[in-house]
Amino acid sequence: xxxxxxxxxxxxxxxxxxxxxxxxxxxxxxxxxxxxxxxxxxxxxxxxxxxxxxxxxxxxxxxxxxxxxxxxxxxxxxxxxxxxxxxxxxxxxxxxxxxxxxxxxxxxxxxxxxxxxxxxxxxxxxxxxxxxxxxxxxxxxxxxxxxxxxxxxxxxxxxxxxxxxxxxxxxxxxxxxxxxxxxxxxxxxxxxxxxxxxxxxxxxxxxxxxxxxxxxxxxxx
Ligand code: AP5
Numbered sequence: 001x002x003x004x005x006x007x008x009x010x011x012x013x014x015x016x017x018x019x020x021x022x023x024x025x026x027x028x029x030x031x032x033x034x035x036x037x038x039x040x041x042x043x044x045x046x047x048x049x050x051x052x053x054x055x056x057x058x059x060x061x062x063x064x065x066x067x068x069x070x071x072x073x074x075x076x077x078x079x080x081x082x083x084x085x086x087x088x089x090x091x092x093x094x095x096x097x098x099x100x101x102x103x104x105x106x107x108x109x110x111x112x113x114x115x116x117x118x119x120x121x122x123x124x125x126x127x128x129x130x131x132x133x134x135x136x137x138x139x140x141x142x143x144x145x146x147x148x149x150x151x152x153x154x155x156x157x158x159x160x161x162x163x164x165x166x167x168x169x170x171x172x173x174x175x176x177x178x179x180x181x182x183x184x185x186x187x188x189x190x191x192x193x194x195x196x197x198x199x200x201x202x203x204x205x206x207x208x209x210x211x212x213x214x215x216x217x218x219x220x221x
Contacts, residue, residue, distance in 0.1 A: 007113030010120035029083040056170030113197035
């Protein structure tokens with residue numbers, strides 16, 4: 001099963017992608033996470049991307065596409081994958097199809113998380129991530145066992161540099177400008193499924209599971 005997960009910043013893409021990856025044994029590829037890791041590792045590409053990310057701007061397509069293409073060559077995508085935060089421009093969507101065609105792969109579904117602006121701001125402002133392994137927490141909804149410390153690796157929990165009110169406003173504005181052409185592109189291929197992401201993490205995952213089980217059943221028929 002090859003999936004894309006879309007939705008505005010803070011919709012819960014990363015959170016649901018990890019649950020989906022674990023349940024269906026997929027490779028999870030998050031471009032945002034790749035950029036953050038490259039920045040923390042002080043890689044030139046990460047430092048360059050950070051200049052755009054901290055302002056809430058998209059990283060230019062040439063940088064993003066080369067990173068994605070390199071990653072897709074390295075990971076075992078034939079076991080199935082979930083792409084999170086990519087594609088984010090129509091050009092990226094078209095290029096992704098070209099890459100997948102070369103690999104004789106295709107997208108099976110695009111999960112589009114739907115959420116109000118008020119809810120996503122609350123989620124983003126309360127988010128904390130592990131500086132070391134990037135695990136995601138929330139100050140009220142997904143607290144670590146020990147405040148400020150990652151349950152998984154003991155790393156320090158920090159706030160993302162782009163989780164400020166200014167950057168969120170810009171990220172949301174860009175999302176509204178760029179997502180429609182991408183959704184239209186996949187809608188024409190009948191691949192888009194809207195998921196209500198207002199519910200809590202567990203209930204949202206039940207919505208996702210129902211959808212994916214339905215798709216699996218149809219594929220078997
Ligand atoms: P990226 O990391 O992809 O950020 P984003 O799309 O803005 O999404 P977020 O990571 O903010 O949110 P999410 O939807 O994953 O929510 P999460 O699960 O963490 O990209 C960052 C930046 O990198 C971009 O702005 C851009 O600059 C650049 N970039 C990345 N990809 C690019 C590309 N393809 N092209 C160009 N540039 C690119 O959840 C948020 C919080 O809410 C968490 O604390 C979580 O615990 C909590 N939560 C989640 N679900 C629920 C729920 N159901 N109920 C209650 N709380 C919840």
